[in-house]
Amino acid sequence: MSTVPSLAVRLGSLELPxxxxxxxxxxxxxxxxxxxxxxxxxxxxxxxSVTRLPRLGNPMPRIVHTPAGMLNAIGLQNPxxxxxxxxxxxxxxxxxxxxxxxxxxxxxxxxxxxxxRLAARAEIAAVELNxxxxxxxxxxxxxxxxxxxxxEVVRAARSTTDKTxxxxxxxxxxxxxxxxxxxxxxxxxxxxxxxxxxxxAIDVDxxxxxxxxxxxxxxGPAIRPIAVLAVxxxxxxxxxxxxxQGGIETLTDAxxxxxxGASAISIGTANFTDPRVxxxxxxELQAYLARRGLADLGALVGKANQGFTTPHQYEGDEG
Amino acid sequence: MATIDTRVHATTVSERRELGPxxxxxxxxxxxxANATRPGQxxxxxxxxxxxxxxxxxxxxxxxxxxxxxxxxxxxxxxxLAALHSGDRLDLIGPLGNGFDCSGDxxxxxxxxxxxxxxxxxxxAQRLVRLGSRVxxxxxxxxxxxxxxxxxxxxxxxxxxxxxxxxxxxxxGFVTDALERAPRPQAIYACGPTPMLRRVAQIANxxxxxxxxxxxxxxxxxxxxxWGCVVPLVRASVQAPSFPPAQAVNGDFVYARICREGPVxxxxxxxx
Numbered sequence: 001m002s003t004v005p006s007l008a009v010r011l012g013s014l015e016l017p018x019x020x021x022x023x024x025x026x027x028x029x030x031x032x033x034x035x036x037x038x039x040x041x042x043x044x045x046x047x048x049s050v051t052r053l054p055r056l057g058n059p060m061p062r063i064v065h066t067p068a069g070m071l072n073a074i075g076l077q078n079p080x081x082x083x084x085x086x087x088x089x090x091x092x093x094x095x096x097x098x099x100x101x102x103x104x105x106x107x108x109x110x111x112x113x114x115x116x117r118l119a120a121r122a123e124i125a126a127v128e129l130n131x132x133x134x135x136x137x138x139x140x141x142x143x144x145x146x147x148x149x150x151x152e153v154v155r156a157a158r159s160t161t162d163k164t165x166x167x168x169x170x171x172x173x174x175x176x177x178x179x180x181x182x183x184x185x186x187x188x189x190x191x192x193x194x195x196x197x198x199x200x201a202i203d204v205d206x207x208x209x210x211x212x213x214x215x216x217x218x219x220g221p222a223i224r225p226i227a228v229l230a231v232x233x234x235x236x237x238x239x240x241x242x243x244x245q246g247g248i249e250t251l252t253d254a255x256x257x258x259x260x261g262a263s264a265i266s267i268g269t270a271n272f273t274d275p276r277v278x279x280x281x282x283x284e285l286q287a288y289l290a291r292r293g294l295a296d297l298g299a300l301v302g303k304a305n306q307g308f309t310t311p312h313q314y315e316g317d318e319g
Numbered sequence: 320m321a322t323i324d325t326r327v328h329a330t331t332v333s334e335r336r337e338l339g340p341x342x343x344x345x346x347x348x349x350x351x352x353a354n355a356t357r358p359g360q361x362x363x364x365x366x367x368x369x370x371x372x373x374x375x376x377x378x379x380x381x382x383x384x385x386x387x388x389x390x391x392x393x394x395x396x397x398x399x400l401a402a403l404h405s406g407d408r409l410d411l412i413g414p415l416g417n418g419f420d421c422s423g424d425x426x427x428x429x430x431x432x433x434x435x436x437x438x439x440x441x442x443x444a445q446r447l448v449r450l451g452s453r454v455x456x457x458x459x460x461x462x463x464x465x466x467x468x469x470x471x472x473x474x475x476x477x478x479x480x481x482x483x484x485x486x487x488x489x490x491x492g493f494v495t496d497a498l499e500r501a502p503r504p505q506a507i508y509a510c511g512p513t514p515m516l517r518r519v520a521q522i523a524n525x526x527x528x529x530x531x532x533x534x535x536x537x538x539x540x541x542x543x544x545x546w547g548c549v550v551p552l553v554r555a556s557v558q559a560p561s562f563p564p565a566q567a568v569n570g571d572f573v574y575a576r577i578c579r580e581g582p583v584x585x586x587x588x589x590x591x
Binding site for chain 1: 327371396568
């Protein structure tokens with residue numbers, strides 16, 4: 001096949017040239033990474049979450065490196081939506097890629113009000129609802145852990161904008177499919193699966209938690225199998241596209257997510273290892289599709305879906 | 320902040336030396352990096368395995384097309400770098416950070432280094448000596464064999480005051496005790512563990528001496544993207560990021576990124 005395979009992807013009305021999003025809070029405003037990576041070769045940057053009021057964030061330490069990953073507890077440090085819209089956002093307009101705004105909140109009303117004002121701005125191509133931040137004394141994550149509350153947030157945000165709404169789900173739930181279905185029914189255009197996994201590390205010399213916030217969110221390759229399964233389960237529960245994320249570092253990792261049912265992927269912590277990772281994945285993904293004679297990514301999405309192992313294998317196995 | 324020169328550099332290890340137990344000096348063939356780096360700046364070393372986060376390391380020395388990194392092997396990430404040999408490739412992001420202000424206005428200067436902090440101050444010492452300042456190096460380590468490179472600083476024209484926690488070389492006790500006993504300098508430059516820096520700040524602030532502290536912290540990205548390494552700073556500091564007024568956030572400080580606005584901060588502007 002001589003034509004170059006397409007990596008373009010559509011999330012609701014949002015069209016992206018590449019299926020690679022840079023995870024919220026992991027890529028700054030894009031300015032920090034611009035000298036180190038080709039921003040014309042990424043799908044979009046998901047900006048750091050903004051809240052209704054300014055937040056100083058958590059006390060230090062905010063980062064702990066762990067085996068095959070890291071814990072973070074930044075605590076949604078941000079200047080609040082007023083300051084953000086007046087003094088920050090215009091600076092990002094020159095980025096050569098699309099920008100997705102991220103909204104966090106502590107009430108349904110918070111989400112709706114911030115989403116409305118953010119989505120109204122031309123610099124913002126789509127909005128991600130962060131209903132799953134594990135680092136704000138569990139208030140933020142409360143929404144994403146409850147299908148009913150998730151639906152309320154999404155419905156309220158949906159009524160404020162026609163731009164693509166991505167809902168970022170928490171892995172810290174019993175049944176992610178139920179939350180996924182609730183978000184879809186309430187009007188989400190896409191789901192981001194998953195946010196970080198709650199975790200903790202203890203300083204055994206000082207006998208105290210290593211993070212200033214005590215608990216944090218685990219990211220990196222350590223959580224990849226958790227994320228792949230979450231994508232697989234969510235993909236079977238909904239028809240809207242899924243942005244798969246959690247420890248993606250290589251082409252192989254990316255393929256796992258597409259085959260599990262993701263239409264796009266998000267890269268976060270891997271940018272801290274090597275900012276060339278997103279560019280490398282795009283190049284290798286294109287070569288992979290060409291080698292396999294596939295015209296686009298659609299040929300991969302969900303192709304590993306075999307449902308779940310049939311229950312009869314376990315019948316009678318009481319031990 | 321990141322300079323216009325900040326980028327990914329593909330470098331080659333030209334020499335690897337062990338200076339002490341677990342102390343490694345990697346000299347790299349890295350012409351552009353060596354040329355662009357100012358005293359007190361650092362790099363993020365991209366792990367060749369791709370299996371860990373990048374590691375922040377001070378640029379110890381630059382000479383012609385060579386740049387060297389001096390570090391202690393303390394964990395998985397530094398062990399991987401310590402295993403590199405002459406001829407191996409090492410990719411680095413840099414130079415990063417603001418670095419020290421070495422304008423040479425102060426004629427009598429103290430540099431305070433604790434442990435691996437010594438790696439951040441050689442370029443600074445060389446610059447200040449060249450500008451004609453008297454430079455006293457107060458250098459402390461846990462034990463004698465970890466007091467590495469003292470001769471290097473002496474050769475560069477520094478007067479040495481050494482201390483060890485266990486008294487095996489120099490004065491026994493902390494390096495900050497030696498600083499406190501000594502006649503006051505006109506300016507202080509310091510890099511080392513946070514407790515040492517806090518004590519240096521107390522000494523400097525109490526005597527009205529301006530001190531530049533190069534802070535150490537666990538980095539996430541190391542380039543300003545994640546806000547994982549912050550320090551509370553007075554709002555009036557030129558290094559303070561733009562942020563809503565104090566009453567809006569219930570705090571008279573703002574968090575600055577150590578990797579981006581720093582790593583060097585004025586002692587009297589820190590609110591820690």
